[in-house]
Amino acid sequence: MNRRVTLADVAELSGVSAITVSRVLNQPEKVSEAVKIKVTAAINKLGYIPNRSASALASARSGVIGVVIPSLSNNVFNDVLRGIYEVTSPAGYQVVLVDTHYSPIEEERMIRTLLGQAPEAMIVTGSNQTEHARKLLAKAQIPIVQIMDKVQEPIDMNVGFCHRKAAMEVVEMLLAEGYNTLGFLGARMDPRAQQRLKGYRLAMEQAELLNEDLVITTPRPSSIAMGCELFKGLISSSGGLCDAVFCVNDDLALGALFECQRMNISVPRQMAICGFNDMEASALVNPPLSSVRVPRYEMGVKATEMVLQTIKGEDVAERVVDCGYEIKMRESTRMVV
Amino acid sequence: MNRRVTLADVAELSGVSAITVSRVLNQPEKVSEAVKIKVTAAINKLGYIPNRSASALASARSGVIGVVIPSLSNNVFNDVLRGIYEVTSPAGYQVVLVDTHYSPIEEERMIRTLLGQAPEAMIVTGSNQTEHARKLLAKAQIPIVQIMDKVQEPIDMNVGFCHRKAAMEVVEMLLAEGYNTLGFLGARMDPRAQQRLKGYRLAMEQAELLNEDLVITTPRPSSIAMGCELFKGLISSSGGLCDAVFCVNDDLALGALFECQRMNISVPRQMAICGFNDMEASALVNPPLSSVRVPRYEMGVKATEMVLQTIKGEDVAERVVDCGYEIKMRESTRMVV
């Protein structure tokens, strides 16, 4: 049988000890040039690939970073992931990714199995872990970054921004622009969506314009189609009085826009639309959709840099980073006089 | 220091041997009820989490499935990934995912590091691996599925469809609908895009309508914005004579559509547009975009089922699966008389 090639095989073929082969791979500066050449030749000849499990076990370093996201289908996390890989990949770390389907219970289970890989660090989304999951994470004694949200009491480190504040600011800008009957569309209603809704409510209340009939939400998954559906709900629930709508994300906003096009509602003349996340399509549809640009990729990069720094024993200057956001007001919310 | 809890700790606390604890976890049917209860209590009390590396080393089963995709930003792979997780997750397997950035050289490097995890199976995209990468994979002696493409000579198993044939069929349908001056927009031009272009060329040649001036491609990444740009290129390159355009994917098609809206080109009256992949937006824009529905999620599920079956030692009935596609003709390509 084609038994797997091990360090011992390479050692034997090159006439050195196993540890020397290991050094050639991991601390080449400690090995003489001559030996290095011999060993490298043997490695190539045999097609030796080091066994990570053995290495992890012996060195107590798994080379794994655990990443916990709520959804693989939500494109928002693509960009975060890209940022994470951008840093882990050159550093030689592997990512083990799990998807919790927005469920804290599943999340706890997945964190548990992830910890079985003895990850050297974890990047987790948000802060609504179960009490037990938080304990597990804390007990793991590894660097942990909570991303996306600005977290009240971080388990360890945090990179994110305040969704409530962002939403509030958007709504205030829309009101300042002259819209009054401003509806809200929300789907999935995960913690970040909840925060955005809270921001909407606060701003509307402050302006004494809050009308719960204009708040249309569903726990069902968010999608463009859902945006169409919720928008129709808003139209009927508001008796057609709405002059603007703030959507919890760009998918819903696109759905609302496409639905307006079908209903012959002119945007922004009859209906202003604002989204959240600033996905690529938003700036390119007609009219361009206002949205909130969120540094997703950068969050991934930053979070990963923070954990790698900690692993290396370096000090992380800012353990809580507010990465901010940028409100992009475009034609879809420009008051027409 | 808070040393990690091991099997031995649990064994000691529950007054049994380590192997018994291991059995409670992995083969509970072989352990008496009384011992099971004692051990479970100890596990919970200590918060014991099994070390996967040790387990992998001792059992020669890593519980890891390696997944190689060309791009994390391409939403097409989200759905495939979702399908993969749908199967691996309940089966207790972890996914280690790598992104090759569409580069066979990077791919070879990533496959090598992935193999270091001693994955029990691999799912890789397409067939343009380097010769060496193919050798590495073959030598690994694990089940391997190549997905997305229909592969000429599979390394092991294959789930995909023929992109050339799909494109050819689409173009034939468009010609049958009455369009003649049919352009092509392509970006990235990875192997699947190349196949689609080939299909376009074949169909156009067959109809004696091929005009290379109408083929606009770029090696740069695909995006909606790129669709806008390429479409403008087509308009100028064709002297405004095009009556239809087949885009290598839906991002480009959306870009073309949005650009038409801005240029006041009526779709489909003055310009028919057809995409590929049938992403969610395509059916919801105005007019709805024709596209080719591809069973991405299903491919992920199927490929994973095939490898898990093989791991279990079961026979896989069909080692090469053509998962097909479905051409969705919508209003964007409906000939108006």
Place this chain on the structure above:
DNA sequence: TTGTAAGCGTTATCAT
């Protein structure tokens, strides 16, 4: 610069 010996935490094998 190189090597020896021990051990990482688990499971396979063989006993009892």
Place this chain on the structure above:
DNA sequence: ATGATAACGCTTACAA
């Protein structure tokens, strides 16, 4: 049903 012992493939600690 339970346990003793020896791997698994690598790295750490120490020695030469």
